[in-house]
Amino acid sequence: MAEKLILAYSGGLDTSVAVRWLKEERGYDVVCLTVDVGMQKDRETLQSRALAAGGVAFRWAEAQETFIRHFAFPALAAGAVYEKQYPLATALGRPLIAKVLVDTARQEGATAVGHGSTGKGNDQVRFDVSVQALAPDLRIVAPVREWGMTRDEEIVYAQKHEIPVPVTKESPYSTDENLWGRSIECGVLEDPWTEPPEDVFEWTKSVADAPDKPGYVEIGFERGMPVALDGRELDPVSLVNRLHELAGEHGVGRIDHMENRLVGIKSREIYEAPAAVALLRAHEGLEQMTLSKEQVRLKERIAQEYADLIYNGLWFTVHHQDIAAYVQSTQRHVTGSVRVRLHKGTAMVVGRKSPKSLYDFSLATYDKGDVYDQSAAPGFIHIWGLPVRVQARAQMLAEEGE
């Protein structure tokens, strides 16, 4: 009997050809698994395509809620943004897909899993390292990394084997999308000097087409997690979907990044992440009000570490568990509401309030009601400036005199 392999199946050219290749060249019974992390794809179409390509079965795993609740929102709480630009949508999706691959492999008694990543990207690292952490006994096969076919050769292979491939107008781009954002690469985008043409964007209006009148949205948080929009409580998936519409309408969330891949390549990447960008701003705005200076400063450093570990495929690690525990602890008092103005590509925090606010009007005001003891200031400054005076006298002023 043939061994079983569970293939992460997107329905595109690569994974469709991979189904047949794994069967012909490696002798596997291929079960195609599509993990729904929020890409708008039609289940029936994928199923018939997977089976026509030679799969022995098709499985569909609904994972949108898990993705937002356990992957995207924790990254939001951490403030994780790669190289100050990329909210990590694709990078966050991979470990979850790997987890479902492993779970399915166990249920189906498979000995191997497969994915459609190339040998030049970060995604192969995320898939492989995640599977290795969760199920070291499973074999991992990445056909695109092994077969050495160009895209045109793949199309010929597909025709020869009568594999139905998406007949839609050939997109010149390579894209990946989930509920946290869209990643777009290849085609004219490979020239870093070329401005991204309008047709790479699907979720956001251009600044030119965005309304002249700003839009406002009030985002409610509880312990660092978004829970409401404009005063209405929403489940995580609905909240993110709604925010994609609101922010996308105003052209918020377009990103053009020269990125350092883990595999050593610099690459030009375009992203669209309207909800993520608006939520990151809002969350940061609320933290500024509810965390101490020291907490904010340390969290900024941790955010970078957190983004790197997500980007570099280290989701299923003890290091991540440790950092996540710290981040979660910092969110205990990050509860409140933030008003964000969406306008011509920008998302700006223009109001915030919290029952746990550390802002004290009577300390901050220059008007009536001031309780700050200004007479204590000179004493504070005297001590604060002490080492400055000592060193200046001993070293700076003395040198001038020499």
Ligand code: ARG
């Ligand atoms: N460079 C991004 C990352 O490494 C996006 C990858 C997009 N993947 C794709 N198959 N188009 O996370």
